[in-house]
Amino acid sequence: MTALDLSSPVAVVGTGTMGQGIAQVALVAGHRVRLYDAAAGRAREAAEAIGARLDRLVEKDRLTAADRDAARDRLLPAQSLSDLADCSLVVEAVLEQLDAKQSLFRALEDLVGEDCLLATNTSSLSVTAIGGALRNPGRLVGLHFFNPAPLLPLVEVVSGFATDVSSATRAYEMARAWGKTPVACADTPGFIVNRIARPFYAEAFAVYEAQGADPATIDAILRESGGFKMGAFELTDLIGQDVNESVTRSVWQSFFQDVRFTPSLAQQRLVESGRLGRKSGHGWYDYGDDAERPEPHTAEPAQQPAYVVAEGDLGPASELLALIREAGIAVREEEEDHGTRLVLPSGGQLALADGQTSVEFRDVVYFDLALDYRRATRIALSASQDTAPGTLAEAIGLFQALGKDVSVIGDVPGMIVARTVARIVDLAHDAVAKGVATEEDIDTAMRLGVNYPLGPFEWSRRLGRNWAYALLDDLHLRDPSGRYAPSLALYRHAYASDKREGSTS
Ligand SMILES: NC(=O)c1ccc[n+]([C@@H]2O[C@H](COP(=O)([O-])OP(=O)(O)OC[C@H]3O[C@@H](n4cnc5c(N)ncnc54)[C@H](O)[C@@H]3O)[C@@H](O)[C@H]2O)c1
Secondary structure, eight states, X not given: OOSOOOSSOEEEEOOSHHHHHHHHHHHHTTOOEEEEOSSTTHHHHHHHHHHHHHHHHHHTTSSOHXXXXXXXXXXXXXXXXXXXXXXXXXXXXXXXXXXHHHHHHHHHXXXXXXXXXXXXXXXXXXXXXXXXXXXXXXXXXXXXXXXXTTTOOEEEEEEXXXXXXXXXXXXXXXHHHTTOEEEXXXXXXXXXXXXXXXXXXXXXXXXXXXXXXXXXXXHHHHHHTTOOSSOHHHHHHHHOHHHHHHHHXXXXXXXXXXXXXXXXXXXXXXXXXXXXXXXXXXXXXXXXTTOOOOOOOOOOOOOOOSEEEEESOOGGGTHHHHHHXXXXXXXXXXXXXXXXXXXXXXSOEEEEOOSSOGGGSTTEEEEOOOSOTTTOSEEEEEOOTTSOHHHHHHXXXXXXXXXXXXXXXXXXXXXXXXXXXXXXXXXXXHHHHTTSOOHHHHHHHHHHHSOOSSOHHHHHHHXXXXXXXXXXXXXXXXXXXXXXXXXXXXXXXXXXXXXXXXXXX
């Protein structure tokens, strides 16, 4: 089924934030849409709100007045559930409670025709559990839209254990016909996006809790070096700390308190104190007319080194050598079997973040991973109390000579971008191995659902097959809680590549 079947109406039950957005999507795609909400008058209010949004689309020339009028005529608030009997699809977006959703679907099953597809927009409940209430759970599928549904293209099409392949296919094709980008996934906690995105927040909070850097600095590094649209602190202030924390908590609980998903104490304190982000006027940052956004730590100008010696292959950071030469700094390349470093004139060394700490080596400064060293406008450096001040100054001067702002953070293993990306890559491999989704769908979901600059597998390919595994293995040694333990899937991935490349290690 590729064409839209517009012969029978679509119903949206629960006409709050998500229901309204989903109804608008179906409406603009050409459907007749019935709106039903348990709260009296809510469906009518929702119809008016959708109408007002269509008016704005006309003002912005994104919809013709004639199409707006036709869409308004196709939108019908329903008085009771029985008004939905002739619908070919019912999308449920009621409150996030298992018994509420189960009793709704039970009632719907007695009303609608055999061919009617039932869909839930749940973000944290199990589609399988919801379907447990149905005589025919095969017709129930998860259709997980993202907020705001009319704008965000991603839809996760979730198959519960009992969902018929034909139901999932219908839902997938319907989402596509609505102009969305569907991805298929299994019914596991957090589905794709809410599962694989957890380390983006967790690692930023962990670096902050370890006194590695302040929120403004971590955000700036994630944006300007990592290539993320927003940093974790500013993004969670926008989402709402309560909303973000409850997703983390739900994924963590659903995985039987798996340490890889442990919520952040600092974020919990924020929620407990009512500092929920933009909506409450305070979160990690303060909001309001006279609130000032703190500046990220940025190092004072330092003298650039006259030359560097590059030992070994810098791997994901090899682009740096060209940049250093372009800045007029001489680079001497030397073969090196062990380690990949830049040696500075003082004798101190500069190494790409690798999951070890600076204090373990004599005179080493670490630099963080960048999405693209040429385009990055900021680079994080970390040093220990044992690093010679001259080495740190040379490292700062080197990156400043490349036109970068430099943020010096604490001696945190894996730094900020590197540990975040390594953990995202790991969870993505783990998810594929557990049958959650394909590599391609995971990449699509993370780019469209949370705006990542690259999907985890694209990123992993750029970094080299072994990179994330090696970094996490080092981190796991230094924090044996299990939080950083690389998954079996990532281990297999790294080991397979070693064998292919003929390594004996
Ligand atoms: N808000 C988001 O960002 C988001 C994103 C994706 C998925 N979701 C999921 O979408 C669903 C709805 O979330 P929301 O944010 O739109 O909630 P909301 O509170 O804005 O709206 C829920 C609506 O459902 C109505 N309702 C409650 N019980 C009902 C019932 N038994 N029958 C009919 N109507 C009923 C309420 O009156 C309310 O209008 C939840 O399952 C949520 O997890 C939310």
